[in-house]
Each structure stands twice: as structure tokens, then as C-alpha cells.
Amino acid sequence: MSQATSQSGRQAALQQAVSTIKNGQFIETLTRRVAFASESQNPSASDELMKYLTDEIQPTLVKLGFECEIFANPMASCPPLLIAKRIEDESLPTLLTYGHGDVTNGQAELWQEGTHPWELSQIGEKIFGRGTADNKGQHTINLLALESVLNAREGKLGYNVKILFEMSEEVGSKGLELFCHEQKESLKADLFLASDGPRLNAQTPTIFLGSRGVCQFRLRCETGNGVRHSGNWGGVITNPVTRLQHALSSLTTADGRITAECLRAPLPSGLTAEMMRELTVGGYAGDPTLNDQWGEKELTAGERLFGCNTLEVIALGAGDIQKPIGAIPDVAEAVCHLRIVPGTDWHNLVANLSAFLEEKGLGDVKVIFEGGYSATRLDPTHPWVGFVKRSMETSLEQTVTVLPNLGGTIPNHCFADVLALPTVWMPHSYPSCKQHAPDEHLLESVVEQGLLAAAGLLWDLGEHWPE
Template identity: 90%
Template sequence: MSQTTSQHGRQTALQFAAATMKNGQFIDTLTRRVAIASESQNPNASAELMTYLTDEIQPTLMKLGFDCEIFANPIPACPPLLIAQRIEDESLPTLLTYGHGDVTNGQVELWQEGTHPWELTQIEEKIFGRGTADNKGQHTINLFALESVLKARDGKLGYNVKILFEMSEEVGSKGLEQFCFEQKEALKADLFLASDGPRLNAKTPTIFLGSRGVCQFRLRCETGNGARHSGNWGGVITNPVTRLQHALASLTTADGRITAECLRAPLPSGLTAEMMRELTVGGYAGDPTLNDQWGEKELSVGERLFGCNTLEVIAIGAGDVEKPIGAIPDVAEAVCHLRIVPGTDWQNLVVNLSAFLEEKGLGDVKVTFEGGYSATRLDPTHPWVGFVKRSMETSLEKTVTVLPNLGGTIPNHCFADVLALPTVWMPHSYPSCKQHAPNEHLLENVVEQGLLAAAGLFWDLGEHWPE
């Protein structure tokens, strides 16, 4: 194919992709998908989780020439998974991509007037609905882009594509890691690309190369005394709330810097630190107020958000703050998220943290590990990174920002570690999209950019596969 013909074909593919937003096809499809209440956190939603695969994803992929198979989760009673393969020639290179069709709980009663989690609603530039940003909207963008490239190339990509869909990402991707081990051959590929999480901000096209990991753990102090009158027994029995309070205070400073060495990791350095220092974080409509004195305050905002371990208390409880009684509680507990970067000894968290608390005289505060993912980060100099960045910049005529890793956590370790693939993520959302919260939404212009960026990339892979 001559360069002129190739450029014309590429532009045609981008036009086909853009048209799906203009003619309402994208909105109509996403409306159907959002209407399926596929809440993986809801034990009564198993039918909806399967329906999303059987009624939405499988028919779409079969129309694009994929062979599909739905698998039971290797963990009993957990949601199913789907592998789709479109093999043009076994000798051609293969791209693996991914999406998840499950969503967090709808929280119907908390959405703003005129919106509903299971009904797609567009108000000005915002497209509301549960799953619009995480992840139904994002994988819908990629599937329309792939379809557009197939149409522009007369049904031949020039490479193979495999797609993995899971339905339990919002409950910790239960079974995904084991499934990837078991299906290594079926998922064998050369490169990995997917879309999830937010870009740096609403205006900046972004790619990221991995994610911070996460460890969820619980601190619990229980006296065995039962609730006891605070006057009759106060001063002579242990108050578990006080013990828990001191345990939490021993882990960080009052301004959020981790002081427990067993929870820390090496601070960012080298090329990744340079990249992080250049990032502009926050400052857009809907973004929270940043605190420049929080955490590792000697570092840039980008280094603190993407390059450091952080400890966040996400839930805490003792007694009843709505209807307090005059009693010392029997139990106090807190749930914490340790967001981790490479170099963290997270596998030994319980042993190390228990020993730390024992040294502080707080051994009665017990540590329970509740799950987590390891941190991943592709080398920013890998050829796949430059390929995706150049392709997106050609399509969007905008500079693309490269994040060494996402600040949040996605199951990238399944692809980077288990399947040993170079991983790049091309997000089609933004930080204030309200994912996991009421009023989740996509931005219209981000959808439009996503369709162009994905179509251009799927086209370019057929022209010149990255070395």
C-alpha cells in the first residue's frame, strides 16, 4: 500500500469512528449496555453479569469476526469471563486487549435530578450513567474504533486480536490472575493495550504504563468486655477506640507522611521521577482541592500521586455516632488502603506491620490482610510506548502525556507479570468522572478523542508492527 493510499485509508477509518458519535450509534449502544445492571458487588446480579456477555459483548465481537468462548470463573460462584479471538494468520503478531463489564452498585437514590444509574442521560457535555466511565463506555469506544478500522481495511487488520472480558473487576478481579495462568496459551500475544482509569485531566490525552498496587487491610482492637458504661468502668478498662487511634497515628504523621518503614518504598528516581515532576495535577472544574503540605511534601505533586506509597484510612468504626450511648465500645476497627509502588514488601505486610505495632506497645491491635494487587510499570523507553504515543498524537494533533503508572490500581499485574506482556493503557475518562460514586459520567469531547485515538492506533498496527 502506497503512503498516500495508507494515509487516505487511515483518515477514512478515523471518519468512520467519529461518525458513530455523530449519528447516535455510540450513544444507542452505550444506552443498552448501561441499562444492564451488572453490579458485581450485588450477590443477586449474577444473571445480569452473564447477560452482559451473552447479549451485548459476544454478539458484537462475533459480528467483527471473533470466535468467542465464555468460561466459568476458576473461583466457584464468582462471575464468568470471556475470551474472544480473531486470528487472521497464526504467523501474524497478536494484540491482546481487555475490558470489564461489571460496575459498582448503582446508588440510585443519590444521583442528581434528571439522571439515573441505569438510564443514559446527556446533559450538556456530560454523558451520565453507571459504567459510562468505568468501564462500559471505555471498551465501547475501542470496539467501535476496531470496527471502523476493519471497515476501512475491507475486513483485514493485518494482525491478530484477542480480547479478554471479566465481570468481577469491581470486587477485586476475583479469579482473573488464576484464569490468566490457566489460559496462558489462549491469551498468548505480543502486545497489550486496554482502556480503563482516567487520563491526567479532562484536556490532556494520556497513556499510562502500569499502576500502583494496593493492599487492603483491617486494623481491629477487641477487648472482649462487651460495651460497658463509660462512668462505671471508665478509667479501669481498655478503650479499643483509643488503642486503634494510637495505632493509626503511629503509621503516619498528621499531614499524611508514612512513618512506619515497613509500609514505605523507595522514593521515585531517574527517568520516572523526571516524568512525574512535569505533570500538572488538579486545578480543573470538579477536581478536589490539593494540599501541598500533604504526604512527601518535598516532592512534586506528580511524584506524590504516582510515585510514592500512600496510606489512606477508607473506613473507621466504633459505637454508633448517630445514636451514641454512654458506653465504652467493645470493638474498634479501621479499613486501610496502602497504595504501593514497585519495591514494596507487600507480601509480608501482616507480619511486618504486626511486628511494628508490637514494638509500639500496640500488639492488641490485630492486622488482617483483605486483598491486593502488586505494582507494575513498563519501562518508559520500551518501543510500544513510543508507538502508541506517536499514533495518538498523529490522530489528535495534540501532545500526549505519558504517566509511568496510574495512581489508582487496575489488574495490570495479570498482563504484565502473569502473561509477560508490554502493557500500555489508553484511558478515555478523566479524574472527576465520579466513577464508583453517584453521577458517574463521560465527557463528550473525551469520547470523540478516544474514538479517533483508538481507530488510528488499530490502523497503524496494520501498517507497521512495533519492533
């Protein structure tokens, strides 16, 4: 194909992709997908989770020339997974991509007037519905872009594509890591690209190369005394809330800096630190107020968000805060998220943290591990990173920001560690999209950029595969 022909074909693919907004195809497709109440947190939603694969994703992929197979989850009673393959020639290189069709609970009663979790609606630039940002809207963008490229190339990409869909990402991707081990040969590929999470902000096209990991654990203090009158017994029996309070305060300073060495990791350095220092965090409409004195305050906001371990208490409980009674509780609990970067000894978290609390005289506060993911980060000098960045900048005529890793956590370890693939993520959402909350939405401007970027990249892979 001549350079002129290639350029005209590329432009045709981009124009067709972005036209799906104006001709209604994007909204029609996403409306259908949002209507599936595929809440993986809801034990009664198993039929919806399966139907999203059988009734929506599989027929779409079959039309695009994929062979699909749905698998039972290797973890009992967990949602199914789907592998789709479009093999043009076994000798050609292969791209693996990924999406998840499950969502968090709808919380319908909390959405603003005129919106509903299972009914797509648009107010101004915002496209509302559960899953619009996480992740139905994002994989819809990529699949429509793929269809546009296939049409522009008359049905031949010039490479193979495999797609993995799961339906339990919002409950910790249960079974995904084991599934990737079991299906390692079937999922064999050369490169990995997917879309999830937010870009740096609504105005800045972004790629990221991995994610911070996460450990969820519970601190629990239980006296065994039962609930006892605070006057009759106060002063002579242990109050578990006081014990828990001191345990939590021993882990961080009052301004959020982790003090327990067993929960820390090396601070960012080298090229990744340089990249993080240049990042602008927050400052846009809908963003929270930053605290420049929080955490590792000598570092920039970018280094703190993307390059450091952080400990967050996400739930705290003892007694009944709404209807308190004059009694000392029997149990106090805190649920914590330790967001981790490479270099964290998280596999030994229970032993290390238990020893730390014992040293502080708080051995009665027990550590209960509830799950976690490893941190991952592709070398930013890897050729795949530069290829994606250049392609996106060509399509968008705008600088693309590269994050060494996402601040949040996605199951990237399954692809980077288990499948040993170079991983790049091209997010089509933004930080204030309200994912997991009422009024989740996409921005139409970000959708348009996502369609252009994805179509351009999928076209460019057929022209020159990155070495």
C-alpha cells in the first residue's frame, strides 16, 4: 500500500469511528449495554452477568469475525469469562485486549433527576449510566474503532486480535489470575492494549503502563466481654474502639504519611520520578481539593499519587453511630486499603503488620487480609510505549501524557506478570466521572478523542508492528 493510500485509508477509519457519535451508533450501542444490570456485587445478578456475554458481546464479536468461547470461572460460583479470537494468519503478530462487563451496584435512588443507572441519558456533554465510564463505554469505544478499521481495510487488519472479557472486575477480578494461568497458551500474544480507569484529566489524552497494587485488610479488636454499660464497667474493662484508634494512629501521621516501615516502599526515583514530577493533578471542575501537606509532602502531587504507597481507611465501625447507647462496644473494626508501588513486601503483610502492632503493645488488634493485587509498571522506554504515544498524537494532534502507572488498581498483573506481555492502557474516561458512585458518566469530548485514538492505533498496527 502506498503512503498516500495508507494515509487516506487511515483518515477514512478515523472519520468512520468518530461518525458513530453523530449517527447515533455509539449511543444506541451503549444504551443497549447499560440496560444490563450486570452488578457483580449483587448475588442475584448472575443471569445478567452471563447475558451480557451471550446476548451482547458475543454477537457483536462474531459479526467482526471473531470465534468466541465462554468459560466457567475457575473459582466456584464466580461469573464467567469469554475469550474471542480473530486469527488472520498464525504467522502474524497478535494483539491481546481486555474489557469487563460487570459494574458496581446501581444505587438508583441516589442519581440526579433525569438520570438512571440502567437507562442511558445525556445532559449537555455528560452521558449518564452505570458502566458508561467503567467499563462498558470504554470497551464500546474500542470495539467501534476496531469495526471502523476493519471496514477501511476491507476486512483485513494485517495482524491477529484476541479479546478477554471478564465479569467480576468490580469484586476483585475473582478467578482472573488463575484463568490466565490455565489459558496461557490460548491467550498467547505479543502486545497488550486495553482501556479502563481515567486519563490524567478531561483535557489531557493519556496512556498508563501499569497500576499501583492494592491490599485490602481489616483491623479488628474484639474483647469477648459483650456490650457493657459504660458507667458500670468503664475504667475497668478494655474499650476496643480506643485500642483500634491507637492502632490506626500508629500506622500514619495525622497528615497521612505512613510511619509503619513494613507498609512503606522505596520513594520514586529515576525516569519514573521525573515523569511524575511533571504531572498536573486536579484543579478541574468536579475535582476534590488537594492538600499539599498530605502524605509525603516533600514530593509533588504526581509523585505522591502515582509513585508512593498510601494507607486509606475506607470504613470504620463500632457501636451504632445513628442510635448510640450508653455502652462500651465489644468489637471495633477498620477496613483499610494499602495502595502499593513496586518494592512493597505485601505478600507478608499480615505477619509484618502483626509484629509491628505487637511491638507497639497492640497485639490484641488482629490483622485480617482480604485480598490484593501486585503493582506493575512497564519500562517507559519500551518500544510499545513510544508507538502508542506517537500514534495517538498523530490522530489527536495533541500531546499525550504518559503515566508510569495508574494511581488506582486494575488487574494488570494478570497480563504483565502471568502472560508476560508489555502492557499499555489507553483510558477513555476522566477522574471526576463518578465511577462507582451515583451519576456515573462519560464526556462526549473524551469519547470522540477515544474513538479517534483507538482507530488510529488499530490502523497503525497493520502498517508497522512495533519491534
